[in-house]
Amino acid sequence: MEISGYFKLLKKYILVIIVVVAAAVVASYFWVKNLPDEYVSRTQIATGIVDASTHILDKDNSPNAQSDQINREFSNLMEIIKLKKLIDQVSYQLIIHDLSSSAPFRKLKNDFKGLSQAAIQHALVVYRAKLITGAPLSLYNKDENGLNELLISMHYDERSLRKYLDIARDEESDFIAVQFTSENPQLSAFVVNTLAKEFIDYYSVNIKKNESNAVDFLSNLLEEKRNALNQKKEELQQYKIKNGILNLDDQSKTIFAQILAYTDKKLENQRTLAANEGALQNVLSKFDPNSRKYIEASINQNNAEIATTNDQLKALTDEYVHAGFDPKYKPAIDSLQSTLVKQLHTTSDKYLVDPRIGKDNLVVKAQELEVSRDLAKYSEKSINKELASLNAKFSRLVPFDATVKTYEFDIDIATKEYLDVLGRYNATNLQSKFSIRLAQVEPATPDVAQPSKKMLLIGLSGMASLFLSLLVLFILYYLDDNITEPSTLVARTNLPMLGALNMIKGPKPDLRKLWDVENRTKMQQFKELLRSVRFEIDQELKGEKVLAITSIGVGEGKTLIATSLAYAYSSINKKVLLIDGNFVNPSVTLSVQPTLFVEDYFRATSYTEWDNAKISVLGNRGADTTLLEINDEKLIAAQFEQLKLRYDIILIDLPPLDSLNNAKEWILFANKTVAVFEANRSVKNSHKEYIAYLKTLNNKFAGWILNKATIIGASKKSKN
Structure with a gap:
């Protein structure tokens, strides 16, 4: 596969590509022209995580450990902000504002436009109750499911808010940025400020409560371990008093x-x-x-x-x-x-x-x-x-x-347990006293509209359509295994190439009038390419005279090429004999209507009177026969020797190779064989056996002639 073929395909479909891109640009224009402007509000929440003064007493203050801990804490805080519970609180406050305010952020849509005042008041009661308790709407409850549908219609539900909500840490700073984009500047600011407030309240109440519970639990556990340790010590002391033991180690050492x-x-x-x-x-x-x-x-x-x-x-x-x-x-x-x-x-x-x-x-x-x-x-x-x-x-x-x-072993265990709990208690207590303090740096305010992205979207649509068009054509080109260039045919078959002939436009040409004066202009490029093929054939023949012309299948143009080569050789004063060797489909015989026939000549049953024309045609009667059925191989070879003495070049129009032995019998008597392959066809698995046969001919196979190829610039080159 050559990339030049792909560019030829692009040139062929250039108008289609232009139309597709233009249609995409026009459609994008009408789609984006009514898009509303976007307003972005942003606020920052100070965490205190990277404040060095709050981490002086940290046990592990190495840079790597501290960096890992900082990243974990920031990730944890950002995930808390994204909790459905917090976003639901924002949703409730948004819908309460729109239902109770004379200047709502958004108007009621769809089926909710005609809500009665009683229905609105009922909705406000439910929303405010959910806001106080922090509970979500139950979709199993018909009434609450309807209220959830109201949120969805207003795009105040969790999924809609998350779509335009952006939460991230500001580079390596101590701040978490909360940003929201909407069509209303007041709405964007309201969402950002409300979410920041709900997050800080939630963290202060719940997280601090968890820390306090942990400290209380460890304090009670520490008291239990201290009492257990004291009890063990008291038991050891009473045992020593009872048995009069002062110091066993010293006493045993003295004795x-x-x-x-x-x-x-x-x-x-x-x-x-x-x-x-x-x-x-x-x-x-x-x-x-x-x-x-x-x-x-x-x-x-x-x-x-x-x-x-x-x-x-x-x-x-x-x-x-x-x-x-x-x-x-x-x-x-x-x-x-x-x-x-x-x-x-x-x-x-x-x-x-x-x-x-x-x-x-x-x-x-x-x-x-x-x-x-x-x-x-x-x-x-x-x-x-x-x-x-x-x-x-x-x-x-x-x-x-x-x-x-x-007793002492029990005391050691109790001491270790006590010290372990004491260490945990001190660390947790210290962490709770020096933990982060969240604060909103400054409230978000309504801002001006963002620069319009309409032209950018239109441009992107044009580029996307262009890319898709190029991609589709490339896929078609990649999946297309038809042979359009000589180099591709050589690569597929590993056989040599003699040349290529262009497609003759118009109806099927009459072989008898192909080289008339009225067809010269139309045939100019074909004639130039044919001369090149003729030269390559002469180089392969090297003085030999018999050339067999065949193809893999029917309809690939070998008869036209055989006839054209006969005229090409006659134009350089060569005496040419054209033999129609295709008994199944004698196209040359039907077109030229010769008087001499293969059956008569090779049987030697009658006298053959040859004419003195530059091009002689030896036709056949189209009977169900083969060459070797006409006469013995040696006699046929002798007859060919006689023909070589009479003519400068002998061209044999063979049947295709898929006609089994019909073509192979003629090839026995040829000095060289050429095969015609029609362009824009693929090499199929059924062709492989015929290609393998051509390889067995070795030096007797001169090469391929690619017929009906799309060749650009050949005529211009010849004029120069």
């Missing part, structure tokens, strides 16, 4: 530290006991019985004193352990130990004259070890007793700790 300390003492005491026992056995092993008897006999008196001191030291050590190793017992223990050592030394010094005096030191050492061993043994009992007491105290704290932790 555990004491257990560790006594455990260390026990281990140290066990090491001392084992060491003393071993050392004592080692010392005693060095004494024999006689020596031991001597020593025991000699020191009985001193031993009694040592035993007394030893008993005192044991008792004091028990008190020291039971007191938790109180440092105040340490000096007394050290003093008794010193006394015990002196008594032991006295016992050894008293018997220096004994011949066995060398063993005295061992005896003293053994006594010291016995004392240390006994002290360690007695201390272990006291330590074990204290450890048992501490473990019993620690075990007693375990159930207390579990119960206390349960």
Whole structure:
């Protein structure tokens, strides 16, 4: 598809386009000339949303979060203004004004022109009641449905008002603009001011009430959570008092530290006991019985004193352990130990004259070890007793700790719930105190009429009709798959093109008079294009002589082209033979009335006397036959060789390709074949098999000739 074809189509229908556009412009003029003027009233409502001073205490004051919140708040406010409830309030006030005022905005229309005064008063009562309650008219109620029809007739209903109502935020400002357009300046101002007032009242009453209800609810919930938290704390306190618990963590830490300390003492005491026992056995092993008897006999008196001191030291050590190793017992223990050592030394010094005096030191050492061993043994009992007491105290704290932790866990949960509600309460309370304050900046006033858009509408109608016309023609052009140009035929078939011939206007031409003097002017463009086709054929023949001319279907003009080519070749002094190969429809034979026939020549049953004219015609008798039924292929080929010797060019007017083998038999003997395609026809699916056959001819197919094409400017070009 080429865009040039579309422009040719536009040129063809240019007058139709002009008429359509002119009609649209005229119709638009008569439609808009009686339109009333438009009056626009506008007011602004300050919201305080973008006032920075009201958002100092906002929790999230980041730019992006604040911008998103601002957009949401503005969208919410604008949707509230568009509520049906608010617009209904405006509708009621408009109709009340028109029914009760001597200067109404609009007069009653249609069936309501003749309303009685009683009916008007009844309507006013109902409208005023609905205005006070804010309730809509019930369409199920016959009376109220009639009043709704009255609103619709006056164009005061919700749908009509919304149509001319414009609500938007003024760019990035703090204001919401409310604008209304009507044919009456007072009406426009009244609608804008009334809607702004109803919106501010509705927001102040309902929205603030919701905020107050939320604060009250959170306040009551906060009090409940506070009481629950205090109750949990009181239960924990009473449990500690009842069980004598001061601080479980500190108590358990103290007892555990004491257990560790006594455990260390026990281990140290066990090491001392084992060491003393071993050392004592080692010392005693060095004494024999006689020596031991001597020593025991000699020191009985001193031993009694040592035993007394030893008993005192044991008792004091028990008190020291039971007191938790109180440092105040340490000096007394050290003093008794010193006394015990002196008594032991006295016992050894008293018997220096004994011949066995060398063993005295061992005896003293053994006594010291016995004392240390006994002290360690007695201390272990006291330590074990204290450890048992501490473990019993620690075990007693375990159930207390579990119960206390349960109370503390409940207190933690109650505390979190209380703090969460407290945060919500503070945020909601703060928001309610610093929420936006709506105010109408200035009331709307009646304004002058808007510039007339009548000329603009007329111009738009003309442009729209022009666009629709162009669009319709483009759609027709796009959907039209008829072939009008040679390039389109080449693209559709992928076969070469020889040229195109124009349409010959007027009645069907007589082939015998086609080239007469009286037809030269009418045939000038056709002749010029034919010469071009003749040149292209000569280039394809390259000295060969037999050219077959066929078409895909009937009526595409191949006979006219074959005859015209015969005259074209005769005009350059070529001796031409035109063969009518169409046995089904022998058009050439019927037009020329030749004396020579295909059946006679190729059967060779009689002598053929050829004339010496530039153009000879070999017709056929139109019998139900084919070329190969006339004679053998070899004999026919030989006859064609004889014809090539007699003529410079042989043109064969073949039957169309849809006549099955009739055309194909003639093509066997042709050097080149051309196919005629009539313009303004489409390539159908049934043609594809014939196009495929032409492709199988390879070099024997010279190309297409597009016939009856619309060719502009060819004659002018030739004159230049």
